[in-house]
Amino acid sequence: MSAILLRNLTKTYNGKRGVIDLNLKVERGEIFGFIGPNGAGKSTTIRLLLQLIAPTSGEIFVLGHRIHGDDPSLRRKIGYLPSEIRLYPDMSGHQVLSFAASVHGADLKKSRIHDYAERLQWNGKQKIKSYSLGNRKKLGILLSLIHNPELLILDEPTSGLDPLVQQQFFQILREWNELKGTTVFFSTHILTEVEKLCDHVAIIRDGRLRQVSTVSEISDISDHFIEVSCFPKDDGLQLRELYQMDPRAKYEDGVYRFRVQDKELCSVLAMLSRMPVKNLSVRRMSLEEKFMCEYASEANVPDRRALI
Numbered sequence: 001m002s003a004i005l006l007r008n009l010t011k012t013y014n015g016k017r018g019v020i021d022l023n024l025k026v027e028r029g030e031i032f033g034f035i036g037p038n039g040a041g042k043s044t045t046i047r048l049l050l051q052l053i054a055p056t057s058g059e060i061f062v063l064g065h066r067i068h069g070d071d072p073s074l075r076r077k078i079g080y081l082p083s084e085i086r087l088y089p090d091m092s093g094h095q096v097l098s099f100a101a102s103v104h105g106a107d108l109k110k111s112r113i114h115d116y117a118e119r120l121q122w123n124g125k126q127k128i129k130s131y132s133l134g135n136r137k138k139l140g141i142l143l144s145l146i147h148n149p150e151l152l153i154l155d156e157p158t159s160g161l162d163p164l165v166q167q168q169f170f171q172i173l174r175e176w177n178e179l180k181g182t183t184v185f186f187s188t189h190i191l192t193e194v195e196k197l198c199d200h201v202a203i204i205r206d207g208r209l210r211q212v213s214t215v216s217e218i219s220d221i222s223d224h225f226i227e228v229s230c231f232p233k234d235d236g237l238q239l240r241e242l243y244q245m246d247p248r249a250k251y252e253d254g255v256y257r258f259r260v261q262d263k264e265l266c267s268v269l270a271m272l273s274r275m276p277v278k279n280l281s282v283r284r285m286s287l288e289e290k291f292m293c294e295y296a297s298e299a300n301v302p303d304r305r306a307l308i
């Protein structure tokens with residue numbers, strides 16, 4: 001039984017797309033990254049999973065149950081960290097935590113929440129209205145874990161956390177996942193987070209799933225950036241042929257910049273070895289760059305030169 005199963009899931013808002021025809025499976029116990037640029041459809045998918053909005057068409061199964069109308073018993077099994085948390089402004093952090101524990105019948109003393117609060121350097125004494133974004137986020141993380149959920153859904157959990165706290169947070173997530181077998185589904189637009197934490201990743205763009213694979217599969221098919229210039233005696237013809245392999249290649253100030261796939265690299269280097277090359281740089285694309293080139297909307301594809 002999967003933790004999450006989506007079948008042909010579509011959500012439109014007054015006829016405009018939210019998400020289109022999503023098919024996705026997240027196995028139990030996985031840490032699954034859901035990545036995409038702004039407006040891609042991440043929050044819409046999460047809101048559908050949480051029964052906060054209804055699908056236009058398609059089916060959603062969560063922890064083996066088909067979502068159909070409102071199901072509070074299913075929601076109790078899910079921990080949710082929204083991208084923006086709204087809490088009672090006049091209560092202190094500790095009061096909110098105790099209140100949430102009493103609602104869920106959880107014993108804070110027996111849970112690891114205090115340990116996690118300390119590791120996240122959370123300040124529970126202040127009133128919520130005077131909280132910083134980071135402290136608010138930390139409280140949101142603690143609240144999402146308080147009832148020992150089977151499925152943890154985190155919507156951009158790291159925004160507002162400094163790098164050291166982020167590291168602690170990832171460590172806590174890993175520990176929690178190993179200890180309890182909790183499935184973690186988290187959305188982000190920061191690819192390095194997915195690299196650090198996840199086995200599987202789904203990439204969404206313009207409301208459609210573009211790729212579902214392991215993180216290492218995406219890394220393995222990484223391409224290479226080549227930047228090359230030749231001595232003037234070369235008329236550039238051969239090079240021009242080479243760099244035309246990449247439709248988004250650039251030529252400027254005597255320097256050719258283009259991308260080749262892994263499988264083409266050896267033959268391209270062999271060809272370059274026969275040319276009067278003055279400068280050559282070959283660099284493997286990072287996952288981040290690959291994401292930017294392949295998965296960002298066409299309009300947002302950055303100038304290749306900025307990446308080299």
Ligand SMILES: Nc1ncnc2c1ncn2[C@@H]1O[C@H](COP(=O)(O)OP(=O)(O)OP(=O)(O)O)[C@@H](O)[C@H]1O
Pocket residue numbers: 013016017018019036037038039040041042043044045189
């Ligand atoms: N309540 C709404 N009413 C109308 N359109 C909406 C609503 N919520 C989302 N949308 C639209 O649905 C699309 C997907 O938005 P969504 O918020 O799911 O993206 P996202 O990937 O979470 O983006 P971000 O990273 O910016 O939070 C966008 O085009 C957005 O404008």
